[in-house]
Amino acid sequence: MSTAQDQAAAQLPVVVIGAGPIGLAAAAHLVERGLEPLVIEAGASVGAAIQEWGHVRLFSPWEFDTDAAARRLLEPTGWTAPPAEILPTGAELVRDYLAPLAATPQLASRIRTGTRVIAVSRRGVDKTRTIGREDHPLFVRTVDGEGVVRDIEARAVIDASGTWGRANPLGDSGLAAVGEAEAAPYLSGALPDVLGRDRARFAGKHALVVGMGHSAANTLLSLVELAETEPGTRITWAVRGASVARLYGGGDADGLPARGALGSRVRAAVQAGVITLVRSFTIARFEVPKGASGPVQVVGSTPEGVQSIAADVVVAATGFRPDLDMLREVRLEIDASTEAPVKLAPMIDPNFHSCGTVPPHGERELAHPEQDFYIAGMKSYGRAPTFLMATGYEQARSIVAAIAGDREAADNVELELPETGVCSTNLPGEDEAGNCGSSCGTTAEPVTVSSCGDAAESAASPCGTAEAPAIEGDGCCGPSVPEPVKIGVGFATGLPNGLAGALERGDA
Structure with a gap:
């Protein structure tokens, strides 16, 4: 690329796809380094995907739910970090962090909501063109709520759009079951608000929960609580496997006692006949009644x-997969099994790694043959369920450092995680302190569950100091060294109570 082209490219924004915690963290780091971000969000507001499971409490306390660069933007506005030890709900995460962050003077004018990215490519060349490819700027094609299509040229593109909304099908072999599309009116997402917004849909009805992760477990327990006050509410739980020991855990013998308590409560409900368990059930087809009157078979x-x-x-708690269709004209190196970047894939493969054994990684592991294009956050993990919020924050910091030309900071990635991916959350019937309400049963402890196999679209990065550096225009401002993420019990996964198991690669 010529000097003139370099100068022209430097004037273009870095387009960030997705205004969740990871996307906004990337934007905050870009601003610190004097780079121009443009955040494109499909939803009507920032954190739109999180709002869909806003009733769910995060596994991670506030201590780990905010990014350092984001805090440095927020603090001069008078923002005060919520109590470190409290576990926010998704709605609280948006209200008390993402919305104020998006309203800061540095970001407010740089976020476009209600705009969906439908493609990423390079101006004037398709995927097959190699010679002189980098001389053509990247661009994203968007469509707004009125159907207006626009192309936005970019210095670089960071896809932090997550996996929410791309559910795995309910059929076998990774494919939709016959009639699944026609049965859509009967299907619920992974995290229905059984005790709130969606109560009428479940009260006095027969609910079939499909899946064997913590998403399914928490929905089951919410349904059990609903059944106590809503006569006629019936619950069936279907799993593909012959054993549910993985979800039940070890009970009192579990190395994580509270995790055992979670499984024990589901097991007790099954043994009491409140939940009907159907093992080794592989869905083949849906039979929808004419006029959609009556139950689906x-x-x-x-x-x-x-x-x-x-x-x-039918509650489909069988996980999610990344949307790669919009990236068809971008040169990607994607692992055949996990659908993650090829250099990252062996580091996160759930066949060999739990959340806490994923090694530190950054821009080099996330880079693709398409220069200046990156996938970050939950989407970077493809179908692997080992993603942690803190990992996504460090990804964003490293990627932005590389875009800014700070190779040393980009490569110096640090992330310390416990080998057991533990996270804590409150279950239905418990208050924020973990105290049981009337429907909690015999277990009063706050529930701690394994997050390995748990994931969600939300993401952000705890790192750095609380001071907001002056924003320079030379691209050299901001931290030049990595900000280590140290995680202990109760670490940030960014995964809501329940979305966890939903991301188990369709392991129903």
Whole structure:
């Protein structure tokens, strides 16, 4: 690229796709380094995906839920960090952190909501063009709520759009079951607000929960609580495996006693007959009644033969996958199994790693053949469920350092995690202190569960000092060294109570 082209490219914004915690953290780091961010958010407001599970409490306390660069933007506005030890709900995360961050003078004019990215490419060349490719600027094609399509040229692109909204199908072999599309009116997302917004949909009805992660477990326990006050509410839990020991855990013998308490409560409800468990159930097809009047028939195979379950609503807690269609014209190196960047994939493969054994990684592991294009946050992990919020923050810091030309800071990545990915959350019937309400049963301790196999679109990065540096225009401002992330019990996963298990690569 010529000097003139270099200068022209330097005037372009760095486009960040997604205004969740990771996307806004990236924008904050860009501003610190004197780079121009432009954040594109499909939802009507920042954190729109998080709002969809706003009733759910995060696994991570406030201590780990905010990014250092973001804090440095917020503090001069009079913002005060919430109490470090409190576990926020998704709605509180947006209200008390993301919304104020988006309203800062540095970011307010640099965020476009209600605008969806439909493609990323290079101006004037398609994917097959190699010679002189980098001489053509990247651009993102967007469409707004009125259907107006625009192309935005970019110095670099960071895709932090997450995986929310791209649910794994309910059928076998990673494919949709026959009739699944037609059954859409009967299907619920992974985290329905059973005790609040969606109560009427479940009260007095027969709910089928499909999945064997913490998302399924918490929905089941919410349904159990609902059934105590809503006569006629019935609960069936279907899993593909022959054993549910992984979710039940070790009970009193569990190395993490509170995790054992979670599984014990689900097991107790099954043993009491409140939840009907159907093992080794592989969904083959949905039979929708004419006029959608009456329950849907969910037909599946079991070792005993074909079985049909009539359900008023089906909770699909079988995980998510990344949207790669919008990146078709970008040169990617994606692992065949995890759908993560090839250099990152062996470091996060859930067959070999839990959340806490994922080694530190940054821009080099996230780079693709397409120069200046990156996937960050939950989407960078593809179908692997080992993502942690703190990991996403360090990704954003390292990527921005590389874009700014600070190779040393980009490469000097530090992340210390416990080998057991532990996180804590409150279950239905418990208050913020972990005290049981009337429906808690016999366990009064705050619940701690393994987050390995748990993930969500939310992401951010705890690091650095609380001081906000002056923003220079030379691109050299901001921290030049990595800000280590030290995580202990109760670390930040950025995963809501329940979305965790939903990301188990369709392990239902």
